[in-house]
Amino acid sequence: xxxxxxxxxxxxxxxxxxxxxxxxxxxxxxxxxxxxxxxxxxxxxxxxxxxxxxxxxxxxxxxxxxxxxxxxxxxxxxxxxxxxxxxxxxxxxxxxxxxxxxxxxxxxxxxxxxxxxxxxxxxxxxxxxxxxxxxxxxxxxxxxxxxxxxxxxxxxxxxxxxxxxxxxxxxxxxxxxxxxxxxxxxxxxxxxxxxxxxxxxxxxxxx
Amino acid sequence: xxxxxxxxxxxxxxxxxxxxxxxxxxxxxxxxxxxxxxxxxxxxxxxxxxxxxxxxxxxxxxxxxxxxxxxxxxxxxxxxxxxxxxxxxxxxxxxxxxxxxxxxxxxxxxxxxxxxxxxxxxxxxxxxxxxxxxxxxxxxxxxxxxxxxxxxxxxxxxxxxxxxxxxxxxxxxxxxxxxxxxxxxxxxxxxxxxxxxxxxxxxxxxx
Amino acid sequence: xxxxxxxxxxxxxxxxxxxxxxxxxxxxxxxxxxxxxxxxxxxxxxxxxxxxxxxxxxxxxxxxxxxxxxxxxxxxxxxxxxxxxxxxxxxxxxxxxxxxxxxxxxxxxxxxxxxxxxxxxxxxxxxxxxxxxxxxxxxxxxxxxxxxxxxxxxxxxxxxxxxxxxxxxxxxxxxxxxxxxxxxxxxxxxxxxxxxxxxxxxxxxxx
Numbered sequence: 328x329x330x331x332x333x334x335x336x337x338x339x340x341x342x343x344x345x346x347x348x349x350x351x352x353x354x355x356x357x358x359x360x361x362x363x364x365x366x367x368x369x370x371x372x373x374x375x376x377x378x379x380x381x382x383x384x385x386x387x388x389x390x391x392x393x394x395x396x397x398x399x400x401x402x403x404x405x406x407x408x409x410x411x412x413x414x415x416x417x418x419x420x421x422x423x424x425x426x427x428x429x430x431x432x433x434x435x436x437x438x439x440x441x442x443x444x445x446x447x448x449x450x451x452x453x454x455x456x457x458x459x460x461x462x463x464x465x466x467x468x469x470x471x472x473x474x475x476x477x478x479x480x481x482x483x484x485x486x487x488x489x490x491x492x493x494x495x496x497x498x499x500x501x502x503x504x505x506x507x508x509x510x511x512x513x514x515x516x517x518x519x520x521x522x523x524x525x526x527x528x529x530x531x532x533x534x
Numbered sequence: 535x536x537x538x539x540x541x542x543x544x545x546x547x548x549x550x551x552x553x554x555x556x557x558x559x560x561x562x563x564x565x566x567x568x569x570x571x572x573x574x575x576x577x578x579x580x581x582x583x584x585x586x587x588x589x590x591x592x593x594x595x596x597x598x599x600x601x602x603x604x605x606x607x608x609x610x611x612x613x614x615x616x617x618x619x620x621x622x623x624x625x626x627x628x629x630x631x632x633x634x635x636x637x638x639x640x641x642x643x644x645x646x647x648x649x650x651x652x653x654x655x656x657x658x659x660x661x662x663x664x665x666x667x668x669x670x671x672x673x674x675x676x677x678x679x680x681x682x683x684x685x686x687x688x689x690x691x692x693x694x695x696x697x698x699x700x701x702x703x704x705x706x707x708x709x710x711x712x713x714x715x716x717x718x719x720x721x722x723x724x725x726x727x728x729x730x731x732x733x734x735x736x737x738x739x740x741x
Numbered sequence: 742x743x744x745x746x747x748x749x750x751x752x753x754x755x756x757x758x759x760x761x762x763x764x765x766x767x768x769x770x771x772x773x774x775x776x777x778x779x780x781x782x783x784x785x786x787x788x789x790x791x792x793x794x795x796x797x798x799x800x801x802x803x804x805x806x807x808x809x810x811x812x813x814x815x816x817x818x819x820x821x822x823x824x825x826x827x828x829x830x831x832x833x834x835x836x837x838x839x840x841x842x843x844x845x846x847x848x849x850x851x852x853x854x855x856x857x858x859x860x861x862x863x864x865x866x867x868x869x870x871x872x873x874x875x876x877x878x879x880x881x882x883x884x885x886x887x888x889x890x891x892x893x894x895x896x897x898x899x900x901x902x903x904x905x906x907x908x909x910x911x912x913x914x915x916x917x918x919x920x921x922x923x924x925x926x927x928x929x930x931x932x933x934x935x936x937x938x939x940x941x942x943x944x945x946x947x948x
Binding site for chain 2: 350351353354355356357358359360362363373377380383386387389392403462463464465
Binding site for chain 3: 377378379380440441443444458462465466467468470471472473477478521522523524525526531
């Protein structure tokens with residue numbers, strides 16, 4: 328099994344568990360939990376594939392359906408103990424968005440879209456599963472308020488294109504731009520970064 | 535007119551009326567009521583067709599547009615008397631999801647998707663119109679909380695695949711697996727079944 | 742630069758600013774504001790293109806990405822002064838929906854859909870960006886409650902088809918049917934028109 332596939336599966340697990348946890352907070356039943364977990368894990372990639380008119384991976388390759396099913400079952404059983412593995416989940420999730428970003432960028436390049444659209448496709452792959460999860464759970468998507476998540480993907484995608492202009496091999500480019508996503512995300516969470524607020528105190532006081 | 539088309543039209547009427555009723559509860563205007571009714575009736579099939587890259591039926595065959603329009607007009611006029619036909623509507627709706635499930639499964643098989651994905655496509659055809667209806671009305675989709683609806687479709691879809699391995703004719707397979715969906719739904723509503731809850735009393739008490 | 746492109750850009754600016762204002766009311770951060778503005782401006786056309794299986798314009802032609810980016814930056818900087826240009830924005834928006842309606846109708850005709858579906862595609866192009874904006878902001882879409890917006894598009898689309906049966910040139914048909922959309926919208930706002938309510942006072946009193 329290639330390293331890429333392992334990372335992809337770990338990322339899928341992290342996304343599925345995050346979806347299952349959100350659904351359980353809303354007291355959904357088993358079917359609802361599974362659907363929300365599934366959509367969180369594959370929703371971003373599905374939207375990307377619809378927009379670029381590509382085949383949707385999980386509909387032909389069942390690996391991800393099985394992985395998500397097992398992740399949901401374990402998340403339900405151990406839901407009260409997930410606090411103990413939160414760090415591992417966060418790490419998987421962070422590696423997952425890095426990988427999803429690069430997969431999205433590369434799919435965009437393969438279909439010959441302009442660089443700015445490829446970066447958008449990468450960010451969408453990594454982030455829009457969470458947007459659909461929040462809409463289905465009747466919440467304003469968290470990413471529109473605390474977006475370092477998306478910013479990390481955008482910067483990583485831009486790094487990918489800058490590195491393409493060098494003589495570096497494609498493997499190295501993937502590793503460096505993936506590391507950029509991971510590093511920004513880890514720094515942002517560690518130091519509680521957020522985008523500079525555009526609102527004055529007087530505006531926020533009106534709320 | 536074939537029996538299938540008649541059932542399909544009855545199912546569409548039931549879905550459209552359910553959408554119109556939800557929209558009227560939210561005090562939407564005539565345009566909003568029509569859109570919600572339309573989306574409830576055709577949304578699941580449209581999402582399925584987008585995912586499998588098939589033509590979208592209602593865009594080429596206007597029968598369903600006309601049926602939905604008439605159903606919405608009648609639902610608005612007789613909205614205070616719909617209680618009297620609730621039983622008929624429920625029956626149409628139940629027959630409708632059975633038919634939609636089988637249509638979805640068969641479309642998946644025709645496009646050569648794996649069985650598990652075909653069952654998912656059948657369930658999506660039957661259930662996701664209601665999910666889109668609830669999102670547009672700013673509610674958490676009811677199906678994620680009381681899901682016997684979806685469970686009936688899943689069991690019916692699985693039955694379809696098990697029967698495919700027998701020597702039964704395709705008509706008989708459709709009738710039996712459709713009856714499975716209808717029977718489970720009717721039993722579930724009659725005996726107020728729901729999926730076993732995963733939550734302990736202590737968890738629900740926290741809410 | 743053709744007149745059509747100028748109108749299209751002005752319409753895009755108006756839609757993007759309306760999205761940005763909604764996002765700022767929800768106190769989203771810069772990323773969220775940009776995404777909501779973008780979706781408001783291009784969401785209706787994107788949904789249309791997905792349904793008719795056409796190429797999605799903004800993914801190949803970056804003009805709109807740049808226009809929306811500039812519009813969002815200006816909307817953020819001058820957000821407290823946008824009241825002064827509200828009239829201009831409203832005018833752009835009204836001209837924009839007229840143009841979007843006609844573009845949608847013509848795309849439907851080019852793909853050989855029935856007239857009623859072409860009118861629906863035109864209305865969707867003009868109105869569904871706002872629907873997606875409201876869903877992402879966790880609101881019931883405003884268009885389902887105050888729909889003269891959509892009604893103007895529907896009447897304009899029908900006018901287009903009626904005029905096609907005359908000997909008028911296609912330019913004249915576009916101008917007349919576009920003017921129909923603009924006139925109805927302006928009259929509706931000036932005289933505060935809405936669709937006749939279907940609810941009795943006794944029903945509204947129950948709320």
